[in-house]
Amino acid sequence: MNQTLEIPKTRSRGRAGGRAARKILRETRDIRMLPGLIRALPTCEVMDQEQIEKIDAASMDILENVGVHFRDEIALADWKAAGAKVVGEIVYLDRALVRDLIATIPEDFTYSARNPENNVRLGGAHSVFVPMTGAPFLRDLDDVRRNPTLDDLAMFHKLSHMSPALHSTAHHIVEPMDLPVAHRHLQITYSSMKHSDKMFMGMTTSPKNAEDVMEMCAILFGEDFMEANPVTTGNINGNSPLVWDETMLGAMRAFSRRNQPVLCSPFVLGGANTPASVPVTVAQLNAEALSALAYTQVIRRGAPAVYGHYLATVSMKSGAPMAGTPEISLMNFMIGQMARFYRLPWRTSNTLGGAKTFDAQAGYESATTLSAVIHAGANYIWHSAGWNEAGMHCSTAKFIVDAEQCAMAYRMAEGPKWHDFDQALAAVSDVGPGGHYLGHQHTQDNFQTAFFMPEMFDNNSIEQWKADGEKEITQRALEHARKLLAEYQEPQLDDAKNEELLDYIARREREIPAVDELNQTF
């Protein structure tokens, strides 16, 4: 299979023309990023208009009457100045004010990557897949569970770069435990920037860390360019029910002031920090998201922002978060409807799960979630590769399989292809009853693109499978990961910018004490 190394890469995809081109297509690994997904599949509309408005009204009632706790003096002052009623640290948001504020959030926008070919649009029918982040452990190339290092993080950034359906390298896919907590955000950001020319995410572990990310982005993209173009994404977690804290709000300000989008993500454990009701969990989450989205516009009118959430339901037997449950799918459908009601791009979480190994549980959980978020019409599809053990570890094997699953979901979301309908129909007449199509010219010309052939699924006979060494998917995926890493080619950073980034990091590492607290984000 290492033959792929010796064959020149072709940039053509699909109809390259001629048998020779098809042979190259078959034998060459095409790692080019798929363009940002444009979904053609209809969204799953599980609520009617009246129910959507019922959720909206309930959320607005919550914002007006229950209020939201902003644990941050600057935010409280900002809200007072914006005309909200503030009692102690509770902000009561009038629905007219909320609607006015969120009206200036762009319905869609385009992320710029350092390679402009990898720019992607977000919002409406435009969706992107982003790998998982935040794992304090990994399962490595030998499937051993251990603490990650900066090298492990680099490995995941390389694999993200080489996975066509992943549109981003995210940021701290795994936590580089070999670095001081207080310095990690610098090296994490640099690793994202260096190992791929796709877009990436920005650390929000503290307001100052977020400022560092902004400065590094300014070096890479230029201050003026950033003013007009989103180049990274920060995640801002809420503490459900109805609390936003100082760390997150400060990080939000760092991003929103520079016109960089944040994901406004209530952290929902359904039944524990929300009522035991699907519609009212959505109503509370919606109120929480709206309160943060509105605040982005207090910080800077017109700044891009994304309706977010992290969503688990809780096992009342153990208190553990669950994934792949029917209610999570339903809530994704409903949240999608709410985001569209407000004309906002929205973020969800993909491939979540609680399995401890890459067993069938992990497969069921991930595929169920992936399907739900596609039918829900999610835009920013985060945690799309690697997540296992409730986010406690990133599995290298699962990362590879999830990334291929995203490519398959991408294909599904594009809908059926009708371009060659008449030619294919003519083949039915040509072949007739009882014939077969394998030798037909239309089949020869179209089989590469007509039916997806997943590399990570083994569909051979059991005899062939035994002859191949009885490999389960974990082993096959890890072998594939090693192969990809052997083929990896770094997309070179501009030398001057690279120097400037390294200088910035060195300076900040001198300035920041190496001991600091770790704020993890999901």
Added chain:
Amino acid sequence: MNQTLEIPKTRSRGRAGGRAARKILRETRDIRMLPGLIRALPTCEVMDQEQIEKIDAASMDILENVGVHFRDEIALADWKAAGAKVVGEIVYLDRALVRDLIATIPEDFTYSARNPENNVRLGGAHSVFVPMTGAPFLRDLDDVRRNPTLDDLAMFHKLSHMSPALHSTAHHIVEPMDLPVAHRHLQITYSSMKHSDKMFMGMTTSPKNAEDVMEMCAILFGEDFMEANPVTTGNINGNSPLVWDETMLGAMRAFSRRNQPVLCSPFVLGGANTPASVPVTVAQLNAEALSALAYTQVIRRGAPAVYGHYLATVSMKSGAPMAGTPEISLMNFMIGQMARFYRLPWRTSNTLGGAKTFDAQAGYESATTLSAVIHAGANYIWHSAGWNEAGMHCSTAKFIVDAEQCAMAYRMAEGPKWHDFDQALAAVSDVGPGGHYLGHQHTQDNFQTAFFMPEMFDNNSIEQWKADGEKEITQRALEHARKLLAEYQEPQLDDAKNEELLDYIARREREIPAVDELNQTF
């Protein structure tokens, strides 16, 4: 966990009232069948009306101009009598004739089980889950792959009986290899009838075998009752492209003459026996299904019949059938639209896959398929538990997990529950920002029904998981299967009917030579 054996079974589900009732609910296994599913989730409409009509027109063109090969003299004579153009063994079906014939197929109907509480409706929003059938191997309670026996088949019939979301015991879930091929259909049918009081399927391995099934059903339900009520289902496979053979057509006549529904199932290997095009594969499959559906009405006007298919795409690398691919999902969506266009109930296949063990591949494949068939709005959701290795084996572990997955999909398909919206919303005010809901009365009253808690998923911490013995899902599921089998109670057959069935079987076993050919159906 064996405590469940000593606690009296309660028939109450959900709101039994009071803490004591909730305690019983938590500790007692409720194996009662879920009522036939009524889907509230909107179907995924991936084609617009024009595209639906384009498929319809293409199918009708195929039926009129390419024709269908009916390899059966009786069918050819029937078609001539019905006014079709017959040239050799090719039947050319005029679209007016096809439309006229399928118009008398009931849009929905109700299956009767021997326990009337387990009757289920099929068609429109009404769907049922039916376990897999036809496996020549099983992975048993020790996960050992081997040939099945009649006892193994009985085990799967018992597990089907005890799985709430399975609405049927099907028939030969595994092939009882310890019986002569020619006698199997008798013992398979008896095992279905004896070990459960849910509905079951009828063997169609030959016209005579199908007649035996009809006779046994007549003993169990009464000849007159059967005339008016569907009590079983036969599967009729087509040989794509555009061929129906003598065995299948003879079995179809046995069922349709007695007013028993058949699944008219073209056997599609996309790209091999159809063109390399998703829409035209659907057009060909649609033509094939319509030709068989129309023939059921030539046999008996008004007989129930189900639009069927078996659907795989083919790997052009190996020729192997694939499952869980994006095109299979898309084709399910499209086939659902065609069936609704003709106002026909339709059958699909669930949880298909090619994994050799119950690894993550199996999980991804199954969950992807399950999700697709729910969004597609399928009615007769066959192969819903146990399928692995492209149907070559039924996995006991997977059977358990799939059955729970069906219960989860059932819950999702019901849509969100709005009945307690106001009470749950009041809880948000009660709890306020920063609180938690675990102690709230609404949570206490509703957590059992608000969020599904899958038993087969382990969501505990890795420390707890290690303390519990580091069990992957295969082991957990097999332990669960043993527990279920220990608790199994046979729903007694009426003594007189049982005697009559055994007499019938004994007589037929004397009459039928023990050596015969095996015709497998999927």
